[in-house]
Amino acid sequence: MKKTIFDQMNETVYHEQLENGLNVYILPKVGFNKTYVTFTTNYGSIDNDFIPEGETDFLHVPDGIAHFLEHKMFEKEDGDVFQKFSSQGASANAFTSFTRTAYLFSATSNIKENTETLLDFVQAPYFTEQTVEKEKGIIGQEIRMYDDNPDWRVYFGLIENLYKHHPVKIDIAGTVESIADITKDYLYTCYETFYHPANMSLFIVGPVDPNEMMSLVRQNQSGKTFAEPKSVERRFPNEPAESAEKHRAIHMSVNTPKCEVGLKMPASLKTGTEKLKVELAAGLLLEILFGKSAAFYEKSYNEGLIDDTFGFDYTGERGFSFALVGGDTDEPEKLAERIKTQLLEAKDGQNITDESFNRARKKKIGAQLRAFNSPEYIANQFTRYQFNGLNLFETVPVLEAMTIEDVIGLAEKMIQEEGFSSCFILPKETA
Amino acid sequence: MEETREQSFNQSGCHVHVIETEKYKTNTVIVKMRAPLEQDTITMRALLPHVLQSGTENAPSATAFRSALDELYGAHFFADSAKRGNEHVLTFTIDVANEKFLHGESNLFDQALTIMSDVLFRPYLQEGAFSEQTMKQEKRSLQQRIRSIYDDKTRYASMKLVEEMYKGDSYALPAGGLLKEVEPITAASLHDYYKKTLAEDMIDIFVIGNVKAADAAAKIESHLPFKKRKAILKENYLSHKTEEIRVIREMQDINQGKLNIGCQTSITYADPQFAAMQVFNGVFGGFAHSKLFMNVREKESLAYYAASRFDSHKGFLMMLAGIDQKNYDKTVQIMNEQLDEVKNGHISDLEMDQTKALLKNQLQESADTARGMVEVLYNNIAAGVDRPIDKWIEEIDTVTKEEVSAVAKTVVVDTVYFLSGKEEA
Incomplete structure (x- = not known):
């Protein structure tokens, strides 16, 4: 574990890259009640064209799939992970951006249990045709909510104008039509490709003991097996310098x-x-x-x-x-x-x-x-x-x-x- | 948990509360001014903070004022107005970097206090009133702000519900002011009102940061010399009686219907049953494990958001969801059924435990931000209640299912407001 002190800011960061490739960072915050932990993959809405894990050809996936996957990670065979976080006094959430998908919780108690819950639920996908179909109704309403939001519409309208080909122009949630094409197999493919620990980071900030937390994460990760870490091949279209629409x-x-x-x-x-x-x-x-x-x-x-x-x-x-x-x-x-x-x-x-x-x-x-x-x-x-x-x-x-x-x-x-x-x-x- | 207690000082025209802490990289001063919510003054109160930030004697234009803040390492200054039950609260905040993190700077806190003092006591005036130019611009901006509430459909639907449900009660007034009342305000009438506010509002000042309490209080006294004033008598607003449920529908050209259902309860922040009411709201609709979320969203896929919110200063509870209009009847029915579930005591141990754990977590987390600490303190001060965070947590811990179902029985559905799109072809 490497310790770096940032004198001027009066902060210290501990870092270790685990054997499976996961980067773990811990920043102790003295005097705070809350611990905030994020588990993030370097994968977002723009990553829609890539060579899936174990294959040789590029695959193009439906718009909105990274965000759909984020929603579906919370549902397990034995119920919703939100329930477990609630029982452990943690407030959990997640978000998807152009380039990242983050899962997180904040809590003032049971920090170790909650950190393990976070690691475990993101590393155990469970998708069925039935739960995927059910989610389409919920995300459909999320999309309609944004459709009525003028700030969101002007933001994405402008990005669509700027880019001719680059997938940044695609709304992060996709459209009601594009998410209709999403299947459990697509979700597993994206998951296997982008949720390898080597493509992810865990960040812990709060009133924690860095040694204790690092050994907890180490132990949790060494108990699981992953494929050999390798970098994901992604493909992006060439984008001209001029804007697509004026x-x-x-x-x-x-x-x-x-x-x-x-x-x-x-x-x-x-x-x-x-x-x-x-x-x-x-x-x-x-x-x-x-x-x-x-x-x-x-x-x-x-x-x-x-x-x-x-x-x-x-x-x-x-x-x-x-x-x-x-x-x-x-x-x-x-x-x-x-x-x-x-x-x-x-x-x-x-x-x-x-x-x-x-x-x-x-x-x-x-x-x-x-x-x-x-x-x-x-x-x-x-x-x-x-x-x-x-x-x-x-x-x-x-x-x-x-x-x-x-x-x-x-x-x-x-x-x-x-x-x-x-x-x-x-x-x-x-x- | 880390418990931070405030130290209070009674000064002639205000109460000063100081929290000494080293956990932030900035120091914060918050001034709160409280007065009854009234139709005649609400629009002036909404306008006043913006006019005061448009220039002071020392920085006689908005640009000069903003430049002075930027020079002070981007000190944050903001002011807003909000409803607190039947009261209206103006909040002025300045937040400035602690110089110990900067190279070769000193006295940033004192300079920030001077800016706060300039805004409240030495605004830029022309011929004894606010400048006409400023009035024109800020009235226009306020009109624009009020008109743009219509553009945010979720917010618009909530506002319309409150307006309809509380007709005749000042709680129906929007905190941001009334459009038709903006135009008649003049530089002179606003300046008169400003003097009255300064002389009569109930004032609480909070200082949070790496300061010494007595030292900070002395600085406040010299920079913010509020004069002695009479306490405002708290009026008791009785809730109206719900004869039958009113249903109001509005149509606009939009994609998603916004369903907002308003309920009344007699229980407010000052009541001993308040903690039970909070647990009720958590079991019913406050969280992702709550009945509304589980049944409207997870079971039936009807909505992305489905929740309840409780305004504890009024005893106003709102259920809300964004749905397809064809699912209106079904959603209303599920929401009512879930309310009845709690009333009938159908609450699991798990729901109780989860709700309590999350409420306690929220409270403890609120102590991690200056603003959060001030809100907790101010709720107690303004309601005349002694409920510090540790006592509050104890109260939550001891709430029983019977108490939750008892407070649920006080909740009466009053008005349904549905903003929908045009009928599907």
Whole structure:
């Protein structure tokens, strides 16, 4: 077990890679009541084309299957795992993103039992035709709920615009039609391929004894047999630099129009600290251009073009990266044009001043410290960073060492006019 | 478990509560201002926090104010308004990095207190009132916020249910204000109301972080000098009598129907049976092992979400589920049957144990965030109840099935609100 101390943050992380390939991380948090544990596979909605375990040819699986699999992991022959967690005083949950599927619990008691329950239920799949069919009704309602959610619709509408081929454009839950094709055999295939311990990480954060917890996990894992660890072959289509569609409008039963502008960026090929620098510089760039203390925000707010729903986000994951900017507005076209102009001008270095850079960097450092109050943030983000070959604890030092040239350089390289697109939500005409 | 006790200080116009802890990397100050919920003031109370954040004497515009926060290592400042039974609470929060994690910084906490003080006591004024420009922008933003509730169908359906069910009771008012009341507010009328609020609201201030209690209290006294005030008399709002169940249907062009069923109970946070009521809600619909989730979702695949929520400050219980409209009758029937199950005492040992374990877990977890600790403390303060977390846990532990079924019998279905899509062709 390796111990690493992060002095400035006053945190210590213990790590060990077990014989079966599983990475285990433990971060003791003194003074907290809650222990939060995540068990995550490096497998998400984009991984829909791969060579299944034990085979030689690529297989394309139905949209929404990673999320469907996440739902079905909880059901066992003797009932629902939620019941067991409840009995042990733990609140359990799971989520599926583009690139990860995470199973988790938080609890203030029975930490060892709950950790074993988490490991055991994720490592013992049980799917039948009957339970798979039953789940289609439930997930169908989950999909319909999102269909009525304008924030979700504008988000996915825009990603669909940005990408021509890449599976990031597919809604994580799939569609009612696509999940109809899911069978128990498909689920087993995905499970066997992506849930090998070597493709997974366990993160434990809370008031725990690291030695005790590590030996518990070691013992639990050595009692199970797995195939030899090997890396999964995944295939992704070539994605052009230009956005697939420049614009779309979606009409819904809403009062307030929404406008989001998206910018497809070249997927970063860097790794480690260099990749982390790109991600942090992109966040700083957006803060400088569109943050609440930026001139853009002041002007647009004073004119009544935006309100406090206005925001921005940078996503940089395995094989794709994009930025989104927007919010509620009465004049979506005018706002879209203005956001685009602001980004294109930044490509030439405009509006990126020393003052705004320093302010944004300070804000980001403070936000990072605040985030370390949250065990959920630490476990989820640490795992995300680790899957991308980065270290979460480097963020503050890397931010402190960042210069304005880094941000200007990134703007010049990453902002390409061909990568733009916009998506509006507009009120339905009432008959 | 780690038990964190607060130290309280009575100052002339407010109560100060300090929790000394080293577990966070930030320090937090929260100011809570409480007044009766009233039709005439609710919209001004919804608007006021936004106007106050739009500029102070020291930072006379929203941009200057936001820049000052960014410079303070991205200090978080936020304000909101919420209902607490028949009261309305304004909450102002500032959360700032602890300088011990930064290179060469000092006094961030004092600077944060100055910002809080500027917002509450030295707003930017023109000719003795808020600026016209700010009023125009913030009124527009508020109107937009109120209108956009319609766009979030789950939230809209809950709000409409409460509005219908509590007609004539101020609890029906939406915490975010009334659309038609926004326009008439002027810079002068809001400024008058601001002075009244500052002088009359019940004020509680919380400090959580790596501070010394007496030291923090002294700093609060000098930065936030609230004047002496009279206690607001708590009015007793009696619940109305349910003659027959009202059913309200609304149609919109949407995909999923939102079913919300409102119930009344006479039991609230201040009651001795409160812990039993909490266990009831957990057995019935609060968790993934609860009767509503197991029967509506897991057995019948009718919904993705199927749950119950309890507003303990009012004695309002809501069952909710997102369903296909063709399954309306079936879902309502299952929900009512499950309520009857609890009333008739059909509760397993397992359901009791699971519910208690999760309720205790929630309580202990709430002590891990500054906000969670403050909410627990404030509930006790505002309700005049002495129920610290350890005592609360004891109360939950001793609840029996008979007590759960007894409190379930006080739950009366009052109003059904169903927001559905257009009929399928």
